[in-house]
Amino acid sequence: MRWDWHTWGRYRQIAEILGRHGFFFVLDSLGLSRHLPWGWRMRQSPAPSIDARWPERLRLVLADLGPTYIKLGQLASTRSDVLPPDVVQSLEHLQDDVPPFDFAEVTGILASEWGADYSTLVEHVDPEPLAAASIGQVHRARLADGRAIVVKVRRPGIVEQSEADFRILRTLAELAEHRWPWAQEAQLTEVVEELISALREEMDFTIEARNTDTGRANLTDSDEVVVPEVIWSLTRSSVLVLEDLPGEKITDGAALARTGREPRQLARTLVAVIYRQIFEQGFFHADPHPGNIHLDAEGRLIFLDWGLVGVLSRVMRHHSVDLVLGLAQGDSELVADALMAMNGNRWQTDRMRLIRDIERLRHRYYEAQLGSFPVGQALSDIFRVARRHHLQVPSEYLLLARTAVILDGVVRQLDPAFSLVELGKPMALELIRQRLDPRNWLGPALGAGRRSLASFMALPGELERTLATLSRGEVRIVLEHRNMDHILWHWEKLANRIALSFLLGAVVLGTAWVVRRQQLTHLPGLPFGTYAFVVTLVLAAGLFLAAVRRGRL
Ligand SMILES: Nc1ncnc2c1ncn2[C@@H]1O[C@H](COP(=O)(O)OP(=O)(O)O)[C@@H](O)[C@H]1O
Ligand SMILES: [Mg+2]
Incomplete structure (x- = not known):
C-alpha cells in the first residue's frame, strides 16, 4: 500500500465519516482510530454500536463517501447471500443524488474526445442536464443532420478517484479478514474484488454501448419494446451517445393515462419481456427500476441504461427455470437439485439436509398468497440457505435474484395484485416443454458433437437426478x-x-x-x-x- 498524502487524507476522511455515523467500534476494531485528529473524537456524541438502525446508518456512510461507494453499495445490494436482509434492503435504497458537474466540464470532455471543432458533428448540446448520477450525467443534444440524441458523459476524475478508493477498500477488506471471523467466512476480499471489477466495467461506456446493442438486437422483433440505437462513431469509454427516445417513467400515472395503457396489462408486458430476456435469451437488463424503464407516447416500453446486465449460459438458464418452477410449485426437491446443479462444488453438500432447510423456508412463504409471493425475496433467501450448505452461488444468479426484487417492486406499483409467479409458472412450464422436445436438444447435441455432461443437463430432470446420483454414489x-x-x-x-x-x-x-x-x-x-x-x-x-x-x- 502506497502511503502517499492523498491516500492518507482519504483514510482520514473515511474514518471521520464512519465516526460521524456512529461506527467508532469499526474504527477501533480495525485499528483505524489513529487516523482521526486529536480532540475530534471527544467532540462527537457517544458512539452507538450495533443497533436496529445500523443498516440505515451504513447507507448514510456510503452516501457521504461519494460516488464510488454509492455505486459499490448499490452493487453490494445484490449480495443477498452474504449480507443480512435488512442491510440489503437499506442498500437498495441507496440513491445517487449527486449534484451535476459544470457544463464547461462537459464541453471540455467532449472537445477532448471528439476534437475541438466538434460542432460540425454535433450541432447543439443542451447545457441543462437531463439527469445526473454518480458515474455520469446525461444531456440532450442534436446531430448535425438534425437527429435528436442524448450524450452521457462520465464524471470527470471518477476513474482516478475510484482506483484510489479501490486500493483503500482492498486494504480494509484484508484488515477485516484478519480481525473478524465473519469477514473471513464471507470471503470478503473476494466479494470486494468482484464488486470492483463490476464497477470498473460500469465506468467503461463502450461496454454499456455494446450491451445496449445486444439488448436492442434481441428485442427488435417486439413491437411493444424499444431500445435506443447507439451512435458508435461518437461513443468513447467516457462518452456514450444514444438516439433520444423521449418518455416518462413506467410508473408515472399521468403518462399511463395519456397513453391509455392499462397498468395491469403493462405489468404483464414488462414481466414477459424480462422473463424472455432471462430464460430464453440469457441476456437481461439487471436494473429495471422505473428510472430506467420508460413509457413512450405510443405506450411502448423504453429500456434505457444497459450499464448492468446479467448473462446466463444455456445450462444456467435451464437451472434458473427449474429453480423458479420449483419455487412456484413448492417443490423443495426441485429447488435443491437446481441449486446443486448451479454449483461446481456440490460434493460437500448433504442433499437431504438442503431439502429440509428449503422446506422450512417454504413454510415461511406458505402463508403468502400466490398473488403476493415475493419471488425476488424468496430467491435471495434460498441463496443464503445454499451458502450455508457450502454451495457458492455464481454471481449471475445473485444478479438474477436482485433483478427479480426490483421487478417485484415495479410490478407491485403498477398492479398490487399482480404476481411474478403467476406469469412465471406457465412460462417455465412452456420452456421445459421446449427443452424436452427432441428437436430442441437432439440437434445441437448431435450436431456440435459436444457430448459433455453439460449437454445432459438439457434432458429431463429425472435423468439429470439419476446422473447426479450415479456420479456421487458407489x-x-x-x-x-x-x-x-x-x-x-x-x-x-x-x-x-x-x-x-x-x-x-x-x-x-x-x-x-x-x-x-x-x-x-x-x-x-x-x-x-x-x-x-x-x-x-x-x-x-x-x-x-x-x-x-x-x-x-
Ligand atoms: N436514449 C435516451 N433517450 C432519452 N432519455 C434518456 C436516454 N438515455 C438516458 N436518458 C435519460 O437519462 C436518465 C439517466 O440515464 P441512465 O442511462 O439511466 O443513466 P444512469 O446510469 O446514470 O442511471 C434516464 O433516466 C433518462 O431520463
Ligand atoms: Mg439509470
Whole structure:
C-alpha cells in the first residue's frame, strides 16, 4: 500500500465519516482510530454500536463517501447471500443524488474526445442536464443532420478517484479478514474484488454501448419494446451517445393515462419481456427500476441504461427455470437439485439436509398468497440457505435474484395484485416443454458433437437426478473398476504379444542357426546354443498356451 498524502487524507476522511455515523467500534476494531485528529473524537456524541438502525446508518456512510461507494453499495445490494436482509434492503435504497458537474466540464470532455471543432458533428448540446448520477450525467443534444440524441458523459476524475478508493477498500477488506471471523467466512476480499471489477466495467461506456446493442438486437422483433440505437462513431469509454427516445417513467400515472395503457396489462408486458430476456435469451437488463424503464407516447416500453446486465449460459438458464418452477410449485426437491446443479462444488453438500432447510423456508412463504409471493425475496433467501450448505452461488444468479426484487417492486406499483409467479409458472412450464422436445436438444447435441455432461443437463430432470446420483454414489466406483479391468486386459494382451514376438524371433533365429550347423542329429554332443534354443521354444509355447487359455492374445 502506497502511503502517499492523498491516500492518507482519504483514510482520514473515511474514518471521520464512519465516526460521524456512529461506527467508532469499526474504527477501533480495525485499528483505524489513529487516523482521526486529536480532540475530534471527544467532540462527537457517544458512539452507538450495533443497533436496529445500523443498516440505515451504513447507507448514510456510503452516501457521504461519494460516488464510488454509492455505486459499490448499490452493487453490494445484490449480495443477498452474504449480507443480512435488512442491510440489503437499506442498500437498495441507496440513491445517487449527486449534484451535476459544470457544463464547461462537459464541453471540455467532449472537445477532448471528439476534437475541438466538434460542432460540425454535433450541432447543439443542451447545457441543462437531463439527469445526473454518480458515474455520469446525461444531456440532450442534436446531430448535425438534425437527429435528436442524448450524450452521457462520465464524471470527470471518477476513474482516478475510484482506483484510489479501490486500493483503500482492498486494504480494509484484508484488515477485516484478519480481525473478524465473519469477514473471513464471507470471503470478503473476494466479494470486494468482484464488486470492483463490476464497477470498473460500469465506468467503461463502450461496454454499456455494446450491451445496449445486444439488448436492442434481441428485442427488435417486439413491437411493444424499444431500445435506443447507439451512435458508435461518437461513443468513447467516457462518452456514450444514444438516439433520444423521449418518455416518462413506467410508473408515472399521468403518462399511463395519456397513453391509455392499462397498468395491469403493462405489468404483464414488462414481466414477459424480462422473463424472455432471462430464460430464453440469457441476456437481461439487471436494473429495471422505473428510472430506467420508460413509457413512450405510443405506450411502448423504453429500456434505457444497459450499464448492468446479467448473462446466463444455456445450462444456467435451464437451472434458473427449474429453480423458479420449483419455487412456484413448492417443490423443495426441485429447488435443491437446481441449486446443486448451479454449483461446481456440490460434493460437500448433504442433499437431504438442503431439502429440509428449503422446506422450512417454504413454510415461511406458505402463508403468502400466490398473488403476493415475493419471488425476488424468496430467491435471495434460498441463496443464503445454499451458502450455508457450502454451495457458492455464481454471481449471475445473485444478479438474477436482485433483478427479480426490483421487478417485484415495479410490478407491485403498477398492479398490487399482480404476481411474478403467476406469469412465471406457465412460462417455465412452456420452456421445459421446449427443452424436452427432441428437436430442441437432439440437434445441437448431435450436431456440435459436444457430448459433455453439460449437454445432459438439457434432458429431463429425472435423468439429470439419476446422473447426479450415479456420479456421487458407489456406482461410480464400479464403473471405474470396469474400465480399469478393460484397460488392464488390453495391456496384458499387448505385453503378451510383444513377448511372444520376441521369443518367436529368437526361435526363428535359433532354428536357422541350428539347421545351418546340422547338429540336430548328433544329440549327445549338443553345443550350448542348441539347449538354449530348445528351452526358448518350450517357454514360447508355454506363454502362448497360457495366453490363449486366458483369452489374452
Ligand atoms: N436514449 C435516451 N433517450 C432519452 N432519455 C434518456 C436516454 N438515455 C438516458 N436518458 C435519460 O437519462 C436518465 C439517466 O440515464 P441512465 O442511462 O439511466 O443513466 P444512469 O446510469 O446514470 O442511471 C434516464 O433516466 C433518462 O431520463
Ligand atoms: Mg439509470
